[in-house]
Amino acid sequence: MSNTPMAASPLTRAVLEIDEYASGLGWDQPARLFALVDTARLRAQEPSLAAQLGLEQASETTGLTPIEQDEVPTDKPLDEFLATIAWPDAVVGCALTVERLMLPPSAEAQVPKGLSDAKLARWVAEHPDRQEVRMTVGVLRDGTRDSALRLREKDAPSEVLTGASLVPGLAEALSATFEE
Numbered sequence: 390m391s392n393t394p395m396a397a398s399p400l401t402r403a404v405l406e407i408d409e410y411a412s413g414l415g416w417d418q419p420a421r422l423f424a425l426v427d428t429a430r431l432r433a434q435e436p437s438l439a440a441q442l443g444l445e446q447a448s449e450t451t452g453l454t455p456i457e458q459d460e461v462p463t464d465k466p467l468d469e470f471l472a473t474i475a476w477p478d479a480v481v482g483c484a485l486t487v488e489r490l491m492l493p494p495s496a497e498a499q500v501p502k503g504l505s506d507a508k509l510a511r512w513v514a515e516h517p518d519r520q521e522v523r524m525t526v527g528v529l530r531d532g533t534r535d536s537a538l539r540l541r542e543k544d545a546p547s548e549v550l551t552g553a554s555l556v557p558g559l560a561e562a563l564s565a566t567f568e569e
Contacts (some may be wrong), residue, residue, distance in 0.1 A: 400533055404535045419461060420487040421461065424458060424476065467562075481530055484525060486524065486526075490514055492513060492518055495518075523541070532564065536554075538550045
């Protein structure tokens with residue numbers, strides 16, 4: 390968490406930690422899903438796992454530890470995959486990092502009508518104003534959410550945007566993984 394502000398909430402720190410981890414892997418990576426667990430509880434209940442993760446000496450008592458899950462399948466739409474997830478009680482939140490192409494709002498009026506999903510994706514990929522973005526979104530069981538956005542063309546820790554409502558659709562889909 391070298392670039393993570395210590396005054397930030399535990400969820401913001403976890404989201405930025407995941408963003409920093411994903412940044413270290415480079416671009417053109419698959420989506421990655423993380424369980425968020427209470428660090429103090431993890432150290433108390435799973436000391437050997439905490440030691441493996443380098444948490445046994447952590448002085449923080451209110452943090453969240455991201456634990457990467459198995460690979461997110463690429464042969465299934467992300468929303469369908471997320472709809473299959475159920476978390477055990479020990480997981481207090483989850484986060485996902487995913488890369489996408491996005492267009493500025495000014496390009497919305499230019500979108501041709503009636504395109505299939507595949508043709509729309511191709512149209513966006515060929516648009517001159519497209520931007521590659523990595524979105525990291527985290528949610529907690531209590532509904533708290535946060536996100537970080539990193540543009541490929543401004544790939545620096547100081548250029549990462551954060552906010553609770555930057556990616557509302559993805560946050561809703563992650564929150565749904567906690568519904569009974």
